[in-house]
Amino acid sequence: xxxxxxxxxxxxxxxxxxxxxxxxxxxxxxxxxxxxxxxxxxxxxxxxxxxxxxxxxxxxxxxxxxxxxxxxxxxxxxxxxxxxxxxxxxxxxxxxxxxxxxxxxxxxxxxxxxxxxxxxxxxxxxxxxxxxxxxxxxxxxxxxxxxxxxxxxxxxxxxxxxxxxxxxxxxxxxxxxxxxxxxxxxxxxxxxxxxxxxxxxxxxxxxxxxxxxxxxxxxxxxxxxxxxxxxxxxxxxxxxxxxxxxxxxxxxxxxxxxxxxxxxxxxxxxxxxxxxxxxxxxxxxxxxxxxxxxxxxxxxxxxxxxxxxxxxxxxxxxxxxxxxxxxxxxxxxxxxxxxxxxxxx
Numbered sequence: 001x002x003x004x005x006x007x008x009x010x011x012x013x014x015x016x017x018x019x020x021x022x023x024x025x026x027x028x029x030x031x032x033x034x035x036x037x038x039x040x041x042x043x044x045x046x047x048x049x050x051x052x053x054x055x056x057x058x059x060x061x062x063x064x065x066x067x068x069x070x071x072x073x074x075x076x077x078x079x080x081x082x083x084x085x086x087x088x089x090x091x092x093x094x095x096x097x098x099x100x101x102x103x104x105x106x107x108x109x110x111x112x113x114x115x116x117x118x119x120x121x122x123x124x125x126x127x128x129x130x131x132x133x134x135x136x137x138x139x140x141x142x143x144x145x146x147x148x149x150x151x152x153x154x155x156x157x158x159x160x161x162x163x164x165x166x167x168x169x170x171x172x173x174x175x176x177x178x179x180x181x182x183x184x185x186x187x188x189x190x191x192x193x194x195x196x197x198x199x200x201x202x203x204x205x206x207x208x209x210x211x212x213x214x215x216x217x218x219x220x221x222x223x224x225x226x227x228x229x230x231x232x233x234x235x236x237x238x239x240x241x242x243x244x245x246x247x248x249x250x251x252x253x254x255x256x257x258x259x260x261x262x263x264x265x266x267x268x269x270x271x272x273x274x275x276x277x278x279x280x281x282x283x284x285x286x287x288x289x290x291x292x293x294x295x296x297x298x299x300x301x302x303x304x305x306x307x308x309x310x311x312x313x314x315x316x317x318x319x320x321x322x323x324x325x326x327x328x329x330x331x332x333x334x335x336x337x338x339x340x341x342x343x344x345x
Contacts (some may be wrong), residue, residue, distance in 0.1 A: 018274045024055030024155070025112055037115045039189045040088075049085040050116065052096060056080050061101040066094055090120040093224045123189050124139040126222050126227045128180070131196065134229075139237070151221060151230040159333075163239025164274045171202040181215060191224045198237045212237065218338075228309045246271035246299065247333045248278060250322035250340035265322040267294065268302035275330055280305050283321040284344065320344040 028044060028051050040050065054062055054075065060084040063072040073083035088094060094116040101107050119126075126129040130149055137146040147161050154160060155329055182195040196275075199213040219231035232238070247270040255261045265282060269275055282305075290307040297303055322340045325332070332338075 007321045024057070025114065026053040027051070027114070027116065029053070032112070032114050037117060037188065040116055040118045042120050043122070045088075046085075049087050050094070050118070052084045052086065053081040054098065056082060058103050059100050060103050063099040063101075063240055065097050065099075068095075069097065072099065079139070088116075088118040088200050092118045094118065095208060117188065119189070123185060123192065123222075123227070124183065127183075127194065129286060130220065130227050130229065131178055131180070135178060138164075138167075139176055141174070143168065149229055151223060151228040160239055170205060172205070173201075173203045175201045192220045192227075193279075194220065196217050200237050214316050245331055245333045246273050246275035247337070248275055248297070248324045248330065249334075249337045250280075250324055251302070253282070253320045253322050253340055253342050253344070257279060258308070260308050261305055262308045263290070263320065264304055264306045265340070266302055266304050267297065267322075268300055269297045271333055272299055274298045275332075278330065279325055279327065281323045281326055282307065283323070284318040286319075286321070317343055317345060 015100045026217060027038060028040070028046055030038075032038065052075070053345045056077065056079075059082070062075045064075055064084050065072045068181050073084060075084040077083075086094070096112070096114060096116075097112040098112075099107055100110055104114070134146065134149055137149070143161065143165055146164060147157075150157065150160070177199045179197040180194060181197055183192065184194070185192045194217075195212065195215055196218050199211065201209070201211045203209050214234060214236045216235050216237065217233040218229060220227050220231075221230045222228075249270055250265055251265065251268050251270050252266045255263045263282060265280065266282060267278070274296060276296045278297060280294060281288055282290040289309055292305055292307075294303060294305070320342050326338070328335065
């Protein structure tokens with residue numbers, strides 16, 4: 001026989017056999033395709049086990065491994081199939097491989113690249129447990145257990161923890177209620193976004209009763225065996241006492257050529273809420289020469305403060321400085337950007 005034809009025939013036989021193997025592999029009586037990922041939960045098991053089935057065809061023995069060939073187990077003949085029952089751990093990823101022994105005695109390895117991701121509890125149940133713990137720990141004002149529910153990659157985690165502590169300082173008799181409006185999971189069941197409606201009732205430090213509510217888009221990610229909160233979009237409930245604050249910043253100080261010259265400062269509010277009664281002081285070589293108050297400045301807005309005076313009587317090219325909220329009477333998200341300095345002509 002021509003060598004090229006012989007080699008081609010062997011290749012075709014190998015390809016056909018591989019295709020047959022893939023079509024005849026079953027997990028819990030369900031046919032699986034090569035490269036497929038299956039997510040299984042306790043309800044999907046058969047008598048607490050995952051059952052692997054491979055059609056017998058012309059094989060006299062089939063072995064299976066789950067640890068890349070370090071340990072092999074012989075599958076049991078059952079009618080037209082070889083069967084192996086595997087009891088999974090509570091959290092496990094399982095990648096089976098096979099050794100197929102034909103009636104002739106020849107052996108070959110079969111790797112279907114199938115991955116089974118097993119979680120004992122369904123993701124819905126695990127995420128709901130996170131929400132219930134979140135409610136309990138917040139009501140108990142237990143900051144450490146509350147923060148344990150959040151990923152270490154949670155945005156501005158340190159600032160968020162400070163905000164929660166501020167909640168516990170300002171609010172008493174906290175009561176929470178939540179309702180799950182929508183659930184979506186990633187295809188691999190390792191991430192989820194849930195829309196959760198939260199309602200909070202509380203008393204302030206004076207004993208006055210308040211309530212607020214918001215629907216928060218909450219991101220959950222599975223990290224190891226645990227589901228953790230990795231993001232909250234639209235959050236105005238948790239940590240809102242600190243997170244919803246202004247951030248006042250002087251961003252410029254300039255002068256013109258008029259006589260006497262006009263000095264102009266620009267003040268911006270970088271925060272998420274407005275601020276009122278904002279004190280502004282302008283200095284020349286650390287000597288105060290103008291003071292005023294801005295009645296209100298909205299979130300994201302900026303305004304100008306101008307004054308005409310002989311500030312340069314304090315020397316040629318003096319150092320100008322603008323200070324906002326010098327007595328720190330306004331709580332801000334950033335207290336370290338309230339001063340701006342420059343050289344005035």
